[in-house]
Amino acid sequence: MDGGAVGVVVASNAEGFAAGDHVLHFAGWREYASVPARYATKVDPEAAPLSAYLGVLGMTGLTAYAGLLEVASFKEGDSVFVSGAAGAVGSQVGQIARLKGASRVIGSAGSDEKVKLLVEEYGFDAAFNYKDEKPVVEQLKEAAPEGVDVYFDNVGGEHLEAAISRMNVHGRATICGMIAGYNDTEPTPGPRNLAMVIGKRLRLQGMLVQDHNALQPQFVREVGAWVRSGELKYRETVVEGVENGVEAFLGMLRGENTGKMIVSLA
């Protein structure tokens, strides 16, 4: 199973890497990895907790930063809606939008506790529980009476359809993930209102984080400063032991995590 991991170098014959160094690699779920030096990135355990290099200052953080600023062409004054908003990517999208001058930030999540966290800790202007009886489109209409300029999609399905309905003319959507459909055994039906894209001149753009590596230094500088100053907050859900990795992954799909799901081997 691939995925990002941070660990300590046990032995190295590569220039620039010595035993005891801390590195990030993407060789996946394992206790030991043999990694060519070009696939390892040194990280500084003094500058941030090691787990931050997987989440808030790592791949999911860069996904949020690049997906909002580069892919959705976010600009000051935009109203922003993000689904999966209490997760690793979503919680950062909402906070970056707030810090960059969004006129309104709205999030959706799957429990009342997460909704409370979005408003009270992350500073979202409004949030709703998509598992409530009321359809997503109606909850979004109440939360964003002036409509939505930018939609950051982590979920797909009903959320995407609702966002298309509530997006303003020339709105932009970053299609980052479609977790609502990852376990579907049949192809997921498309949004039934896709034709609205024409009249509203919407832009729906898919993204892959690895296309945005050039933003990495700027991302670490800017988000690192917000984390240090406390302006950007993050949570992690930590599960102990590689033997619990599968359960942690399935738990993440069920929404048992708040922020980045981490499996700790320590």
Ligand SMILES: NC(=O)c1ccc[n+]([C@@H]2O[C@H](COP(=O)([O-])OP(=O)(O)OC[C@H]3O[C@@H](n4cnc5c(N)ncnc54)[C@H](OP(=O)(O)O)[C@@H]3O)[C@@H](O)[C@H]2O)c1
């Ligand atoms: N394109 C890229 O390059 C890229 C990179 C990284 C991640 N992603 C994607 O971005 C999304 C977020 O990733 P992440 O790592 O930050 O995960 P995450 O949001 O930390 O965890 C996944 C969350 O999805 C929510 N969820 C599960 N089933 C759902 C459903 N049917 N409807 C609505 N929400 C549901 C759960 O929260 P609730 O309790 O709120 O339901 C769960 O906590 C994922 O779709 C992922 O695949 C894309």
